Amino acid sequence: MTTVDVMGRAAEAVESLSDHALARLLADSAGEVLLGLRAESGDLAPRQLKDEGDRRSQAHLAAGLGRYRPGDAVLSEEAGDDPARLEADRVWIIDPLDGTREFSEVPREDWAVHVALWEGGDLVAGAVARPAMGSTLATDAPPTAPEPVTGPIRLAVSRTRPPEFVERLAARLGAELVPMGSAGVKATAVLDGVVDAYVHAGGQYEWDSAAPVAVARSAGLHTSRIDGSVLRYNRRDPLLPDLLICRPELADQLLAAIEELTKGEAQ
Structure with missing residues (x-):
């Protein structure tokens, strides 16, 4: 075709x-x-x-x-x-x-x-x-973010290469890991209500997250680097080290847990 x-x-x-x-x-x-x-x-x-x-x-x-x-x-x-x-x-x-x-x-x-x-x-x-x-x-018809749910936080994770960082984060939060495929599917699963957050800290490229981030933002989800800083695109080096997409009400909790985890690793 x-x-x-x-x-x-x-x-x-x-x-x-x-x-x-x-x-x-x-x-x-x-x-x-x-x-x-x-x-x-x-x-x-x-x-x-x-x-x-x-x-x-x-x-x-x-x-x-x-x-x-x-x-x-x-x-x-x-x-x-x-x-x-x-x-x-x-x-x-x-x-x-x-x-x-x-x-x-x-x-x-x-x-x-x-x-x-x-x-x-x-x-x-x-x-x-x-x-x-x-x-x-x-973004031409922004999706509606799902309603908050009770219970453990659900984190999207790679089905073939679950990163150790996210496994440790899940243990700290008492969260559930939900394995699935591509980056785009993991990111949009937050909008589907299948998971509550997608955390990636293993290195990606701009094309892995640009479209999912644009769509997530249009729906009112939180999008940032894992240190809370702004995601920037069209840079000379298109490698984008990390990413957080989540329900807005979970952002502070997730960022605080990530900060605790990364500080502990640095010590």
Whole structure:
């Protein structure tokens, strides 16, 4: 399925779409490309399916942005970095396939497509498509944060590489660990009410969190570094060491516990 096949259905209207709506359209249509690939994958080995998924989704998103926002810069996991983005006013930060492992393990659903826009120093629009779940969360229609719940705090954690830091944090808080796949799915699980927080301290890149953070903010969730400082994007080095996304009423408790934990490690 080509870019024209998927996006051509709305081609006449796309020119007038807001950045918010375009982020959703791009994420949704890339998701359709990836679902199509899964359906036709046949006997592809997991490694081949991962690589082809990255390639097709990247090509689709690059073509869409080139057609509908040709003057904007792009930072993508699957493309070489263009230093000119550092001088640009507008930069799309994309992860064409977040959770390649899960994507290759058909029929797993916990993988995503991330599309975010950075403008004037901050994230201004974003969409996280979860194609196999039939769900997209985006800033054009900000999701509603779930109601607070009682009981232990639930922390999203990697199903294959649960970080020791989060395990120690859970022990300190008496929290439950909920294993799941991609970064985007873990972050948006807070909005689904499946977990209460996503804490990551093992190092990520901007494309891993930009779209989830944009969507989480639009819903009123707390987003920050694990020391409480502001998340910054479109930096020279796109490595973003850590991240906290959580229900706003839990932010102080989580940040205090993280501070206690990190101070104890430093001693």
